[in-house]
Amino acid sequence: MTTDIAARYREFKLPDVGEGLTEAEILKWYVQPGDTVTDGQVVCEIETAKAAVELPIPYDGVVHELRFEEGVTVDVGTPIITIDVAPGTPAEAPAAAAPAPAPAAEEAADAPKGRQPVLVGYGVSEASTKRRARKSEQPAPEKAAYAASVQAELNGTSVAAQPVAPQPVAAQPVAAQPVTPQPVAGERPLAKPPVRKLAKDLGIDLATVTPTGPGGVVTREDVHAAAAPAPVAPTAPSVEPVVSRETATVGDVSRETVGSAGAQVPAGPRETRIPIKGVRKAIASAMVNSAFTAPHVTEFITIDVTRTMKLVAELKEDKDMAGVRVNPLLLIAKALLVAIKRNPAVNAAWDEANQEIVQKEYVNLGIAAATPRGLIVPNIKDAQAKTLPELAAALGELVSTAREGKTSPAAMQNGTVTITNVGVFGVDTGTPILNPGESAILAVGAIKLQPWVHKGKVKARQVTTLALSFDHRLVDGELGSRVLADTAAILEHPKRLITWA
Incomplete structure (x- = not known):
């Protein structure tokens, strides 16, 4: 027996637990994907501009997905958790489509091998649905030379331009090299909403971060690495510290005060930045409004x-x-x-x-x-x-x-x-x-x-x-x-x- 996907998965949206609240921060999740939940069970704790509140789930089923991580501020009305209300039941398969005519050999070679995975909120990648406009066919030798130059560039070497004779060249197997996908200039970097918020809080431009996640996705570790200060090699002091001397005469006694003008600054962070949100944000707004x-x-x-x-x-x-x-x-x-x-x-x-x-x-x-x-x-x-x-x-x-x-x-x-x-x-x-x-x-x-x-x-x-x-x-x-x-x-x-x- 099969069931419709829309009826099987239920999304629980962040409710307005106060009067006119617009957002809340997810403080703690009490469940994880795969956990069984019942109607009325508390699944998370949130902090609004007024108080911390526990949220019960209105469904019976199994947790399918947590849409946001702890510490993320979410707008009221946004789905925060997905529940599978019919676990163990296979979803209804889509109707079989009519067989399409076989593409030409050259088109089959350029066709994408599968649908590119994308993140929620980005839509489907253009490369997965539309075929790129083809240029005029290059001779096989020119293609081989071009491929060799690309491979050399990936390996960190350069290839000098060589004349290519117009004769067939036997294809040589090239070992696959692991390459970390890089974002294309002008495109929005791929990152999950919590990672985008983290980058925003730290003042990091995602376009400058090198992604290490699957499919070129920027991870939390990538953002933290980009925010970390560059290591500075310790250098031995080569100059004597500047010493200031002040002489004061009190009565018949002359006193000299010696002090260092180049006191060493302790290592470590000099500032700590705390996001203004939740109760603290509401207090600040209320006090300013009242005082003025x-x-x-x-x-x-x-x-x-x-x-x-x-x-x-x-x-x-x-x-x-x-x-x-x-x-x-x-x-x-x-x-x-x-x-x-x-x-x-x-x-x-x-x-x-x-x-x-x-x-x-x-x-x-x-x-x-x-x-x-x-x-x-x-x-x-x-x-x-x-x-x-x-x-x-x-x-x-x-x-x-x-x-x-x-x-x-x-x-x-x-x-x-x-x-x-x-x-x-x-x-x-x-x-x-x-x-x-x-x-x-x-x-x-x-x-x-x-x-x-x-x-x-x-x-x-x-x-x-x-x-x-x-x-x-x-x-x-x-x-x-x-x-x-x-x-x-x-x-x-x-x-x-x-x-x-």
Whole structure:
């Protein structure tokens, strides 16, 4: 039983896993050609401009072909894997064609021996379908001389022009010599898409690369070889290093400073170039857009958080908080949510198209998280409605998911206000840039033991600095100051979490 080829092989195209994404990078393949897959099985991991996402396959069958290698950026809608959904079934053979008349002897000698293999996306080579226009027939002796000159050129020798007598010349067998095909001038060099991207990233012109692959195809090794710097033979130093001498007189003492003006530069690469793509590319675009669109204002306040740190220690021992992570960030987040409740106008967005300020009745609290792929800002949906244990659980899940690189694009959308904790790096404070579409972002500095005036005496207290940046188009100085002051007041006296809530 046979089956149609088009029905047997199914192509899985790269989907849009976010809202309006145009491309994604293939991070890792979990399958290889010949592996059996089932509907819903994850076959690869991709990185979009927002997050890393695992892709399931919607077919049952056997992997026939992986269309791209790991590390390649692919446009949405491009086939990335081919599945054989009817493995083991012979494909339907094409109908037999009517026998063609036998060609003339001279045409048969010049006809191509078979169809030239080509790469995907190049089409069929002209040499495989069209016969080259023939010139006038040369005498056999001239053909033999021409062939000998070509063979000599391939062997690296030259042949002087000799008069040829117009008489038959016995054909001599010529041993076949392995010749690496070279690209013809004016033609596009043959290379697979991943190799073309590699050459582009390294700044290598494929036309200048010597191909070593079958059929004159440029390989990854060819590109790397072309990009490698030419070896330089070490030379022994023949000149004494230039020595600079400076004499300075201090009092009655004369001092001479001797230094080498020809310090040796360490061997090895001097630069490392990293392609801007994925999350890093999206962050750069978003930060530039935010910095030059929303007028930023940043205010600072330094506070004593000793009481908050004591409450954190007590909550860690509370049985109602068992199973969740309790840390200062939890109480800082709760304090900010209470401050927003007392000053709801800060939780808004600027709608430039409609010339409106959009007041949000919910708080999607973003938490900036550093990951191996860059900084991302997932948010806790409806954080204002969560109890302290629920907020702690949501924070723990958000951070662990981000560190594993499994944050979904939906988790990073529709944020309203963000917290960035620069204190974990030992930094005292900073001037954070707003996430696009948000009105405020709070930076939390390191909590350190410092001298502080407490009840009229200088004592060692736990101190930190808060920095609040806000969009001055919709948050004026008074409103921003109230939000920052309320957050600080709660952290200085955490009992206000109860009285103000």
